[in-house]
Amino acid sequence: LRTDLLAAVDAAPGLDALDAVRVHALGKQGAITALLKTLGGMSPDERQVEGPRIQGLREAVSDAIAARKQALEQSALDARLSSETIDLTLPVDLTPPGSVHPVSQVMDELAEIFADLGFAVATGPEIEDDWHNFTALNIPETHPARAMHDTFYLAGQHERPMVLRTHTSPVQIRTMMAQKPPIRIIAPGRVYRSDSDATHTPMFHQIEGLVIDKGITLAHLKWTLETFLKAFFERDDIVLRLRPSYFPFTEPSAEVDVGYTLRGGKRVIGGSGDDTDGGWMEVLGSGMVHPKVIAACGLDPEEWQGFAFGTGVDRLAMLKYGMDDLRAFFDGDLRWLRHYGFGA
Numbered sequence: 279l280r281t282d283l284l285a286a287v288d289a290a291p292g293l294d295a296l297d298a299v300r301v302h303a304l305g306k307q308g309a310i311t312a313l314l315k316t317l318g319g320m321s322p323d324e325r326q327v328e329g330p331r332i333q334g335l336r337e338a339v340s341d342a343i344a345a346r347k348q349a350l351e352q353s354a355l356d357a358r359l360s361s362e363t364i365d366l367t368l369p370v371d372l373t374p375p376g377s378v379h380p381v382s383q384v385m386d387e388l389a390e391i392f393a394d395l396g397f398a399v400a401t402g403p404e405i406e407d408d409w410h411n412f413t414a415l416n417i418p419e420t421h422p423a424r425a426m427h428d429t430f431y432l433a434g435q436h437e438r439p440m441v442l443r444t445h446t447s448p449v450q451i452r453t454m455m456a457q458k459p460p461i462r463i464i465a466p467g468r469v470y471r472s473d474s475d476a477t478h479t480p481m482f483h484q485i486e487g488l489v490i491d492k493g494i495t496l497a498h499l500k501w502t503l504e505t506f507l508k509a510f511f512e513r514d515d516i517v518l519r520l521r522p523s524y525f526p527f528t529e530p531s532a533e534v535d536v537g538y539t540l541r542g543g544k545r546v547i548g549g550s551g552d553d554t555d556g557g558w559m560e561v562l563g564s565g566m567v568h569p570k571v572i573a574a575c576g577l578d579p580e581e582w583q584g585f586a587f588g589t590g591v592d593r594l595a596m597l598k599y600g601m602d603d604l605r606a607f608f609d610g611d612l613r614w615l616r617h618y619g620f621g622a
């Protein structure tokens with residue numbers, strides 16, 4: 279029996295077969311179990327001899343089963359390891375490739391359009407001191423515009439109060455302080471205001487424009503805006519309306535509306551807003567740079583004049599691509615990007 283059982287254990291081709299051998303030998307109805315039961319009917323002398331023999335058999339068989347089990351598991355593992363090796367020479371699947379975000383796309387388009395008009399790109403810090411963000415822009419400490427901007431202030435002690443810049447206009451100041459006129463720059467970037475709904479997010483994007491030279495007038499401003507909006511919306515029938523407005527850092531100031539036409543219930547940029555199926559949409563703030571701002575940067579306002587404008591990049595993207603919720607820009611939802619033709 280011993281040789282038969284040990285041979286069967288060694289011959290078991292897999293874990294299931296091995297378990298069958300175990301049941302056959304050690305189970306309730308097993309051969310060794312049956313032998314153990316015979317001990318009860320033996321005389322004490324017989325039992326002294328047979329007891330250790332049967333126990334020895336039982337131990338030998340269960341040890342053999344345990345050893346065989348380990349060997350089978352090991353070879354199963356070896357087989358898996360060799361069949362599942364990773365072929366590092368296989369080419370990697372590169373999908374999904376990702377794509378340019380609409381905001382980046384629009385910033386790139388604007389940089390290109392303005393480059394053709396001779397504008398360089400300037401940048402400034404997003405954590406700004408309140409002198410650059412407000413004071414130098416003719417917004418003194420007591421000015422209501424500070425409250426209007428829903429400013430994020432940085433906690434802690436600083437030499438000057440620090441804010442998250444509320445607009446890109448401080449780049450006007452940094453540029454005028456850093457380089458001599460003539461100046462022609464645009465400054466695209468992130469700005470921050472404590473505000474959130476379908477058309478406002480606490481972080482959004484602006485693009486600033488600044489020209490400082492001699493003999494600059496409102497006509498230069500209007501031509502520049504018209505030329506850029508025509509190029510951006512890829513239409514020749516762009517009509518602008520300049521409405522008198524107020525910004526502390528420009529004088530005179532103008533808010534710029536662009537005409538749209540209703541086509542099948544949708545607003546399409548182009549045409550006069552005064553047409554029967556038209557309307558006006560505000561797209562920009564602008565004006566002639568205030569003499570106090572020019573002076574704050576150490577330039578003589580008698581000698582140098584200029585214009586400035588600022589607009590929301592996200593807003594321009596919404597208008598160009600027909601998007602209606604600003605918050606979706608920053609949700610990172612690939613379905614939204616694909617819906618508007620961005621992303622693979």
Ligand code: PHE
Nearest residue numbers: 445447525563564586587588
């Ligand atoms: N900084 C203004 C704003 O954020 C826009 C602006 C820029 C207006 C330059 C005039 C000139 O609303």
